[in-house]
Amino acid sequence: MSLTIAVVAAEPSGDLLGAALMVALKSRHADIRFIGVGGPEMTAAGLDSRIPLEKLSIMGIFEVLPRLPELLKLRKQLRLWLIEQKPDIFIGIDAPDFNLGLARSLKETGIKTIQYVSPSVWAWKEKRVKKIRASVDRVLCLFPFEESFLHRHHVAATYVGHQMADQLPMSPNRREAREELGVPEDANILALLPGSRATEVERLARPFLQTAVEASAQLDNLHVVVPLVNATTRDLFEKLAEPFRSELNLVLVNRNATAVITAADVVLLASGTATLQGMLCKRPMVVGYKVSSLTAAYIRLFRMIKIPYLAIANLLCDEMLAPEFIQERCRAELMTPAVVQMFTDKEQTQNIVKRYTEIHEQLRCAAAASAAEAVLDQLRYTGGGANHA
Incomplete structure (x- = not known):
């Protein structure tokens, strides 16, 4: 059975995480089409990237304001395109301000959603945990303390580690x-x-x-x-x-x-x-x-x-x-x-x-492999592949 997996990264660190995850997924399921947004590493791993990664890479509360109309337009275009493509699952890599809103709108259409890299709600803006719970089916955490924090707030989360450590x-x-x-x-x-x-x-x-x-x-x-x-x-x-x-x-x-x-x-x-x-x-x-x-x-x-x-x-x-x-x-x-x-x-x-x-x-805990297994488990648990049956 073929799978279509949407992956969106917005900065170089996410591009590296995404590429390693894609390679690990392909080693476990040969017939996967990857679509979304990524940089050179994800593109080399087989991603059909819809938007240049650099267009989404911005940091800060007020720094984003001058580019907010452009970012909202890009997210709307990406949302409509992804709904049209009907991926089996959406994986947002970091960039929660962009990805969680996108994930929530996709989830409302029946697409399964994962956030890879926990938003730092344990550090600041703790109230965002409600948005996480409403937007994604599971969070893949890089650090063990993130998993326990999210579990306390009733968010499905799995500690997978950081591939850089491997x-x-x-x-x-x-x-x-x-x-x-x-x-x-x-x-x-x-x-x-x-x-x-x-x-x-x-x-x-x-x-x-x-x-x-x-x-x-x-x-x-x-x-x-x-x-x-x-x-x-x-x-x-x-x-x-x-x-x-x-x-x-x-x-x-x-x-x-x-x-x-x-x-x-x-x-x-x-x-x-x-x-x-x-x-x-x-x-x-x-x-x-x-x-x-x-x-x-x-x-x-x-x-x-x-x-x-x-x-x-x-x-x-x-x-x-x-x-x-x-x-x-x-x-x-x-x-x-x-x-x-x-x-x-x-x-x-x-x-x-x-x-x-x-x-x-x-x-060290084989992060890319652990993340890939968590994605495939989520697909199995929710009957993934139905969009392409």
Whole structure:
């Protein structure tokens, strides 16, 4: 029996998750047609992508407002097309603000729905759990604490793990990564990851680069390596980096964030999935992040953040091993001392590597295979395939 599975991702991290899930599904059920929205990884895995992924990639409460009409129009077009295609199941990968509304409208027509990556309702906007319950038949969770939280709120949820924990080695090879990137074996390497979205790069590139300049005055032979996820973010970063080039040994890399992080001694990065990647690569990190002043004021006014740390790595470790510099604290004069200390305090680095290794071992659980089984179980449980019988 053939299956049609709709999958929608809205950013590079979701593209990677989606591609691995698609491969795992095809290994279990040969006759599957994948439709929806994805990036290069999902397209390579066989997705018929209806909309460029970059059109959906945006972060923040007020940042989305200028593009809201366009996003609503795209979601309506996608909803009508998916209803016409009659997929056996819809899988929204992360991007809950876009995907949950789409999932709910599809569910109302009888299409089964899954959200892959739990919305961070355990961190902020807890009331969204009602929307999750109404929109999807099941949530596939990356972290164990998410499953237990959703169960307490009567949402069907399955912990499947994060495929990155399965893919990345327990002992990353720094020397091989440096050879691959062509950076000196004996250099001090600082990796900068200013985010995967253009809005993040716009806000973080300057403070990150200024931090690198100030750190280079205190560290011998410092090389700064920056992976950029696509041509849009690379062009933007190159423009913002121009005033700093004369003061830095700067290397820009297309994608390949894993190699860049592995090659680094220390990583300065945006809060988000990248901190999980840094943790799994066992690298000391400093985290910086900024949203618009309106978004920050709104979050503070309504006390929306319910967690002690923003970085996933710190939440998983339950301690701030990666110092966080958020909003007005995301400044070079504050971040530079933290970055330099990560280079020079070898005992601290050993403790960080030990703790990150412990968490990595806990997170390994064949995530893509587990997610694929959960999708197929949902189809079996609900009589999947009826749309194409």
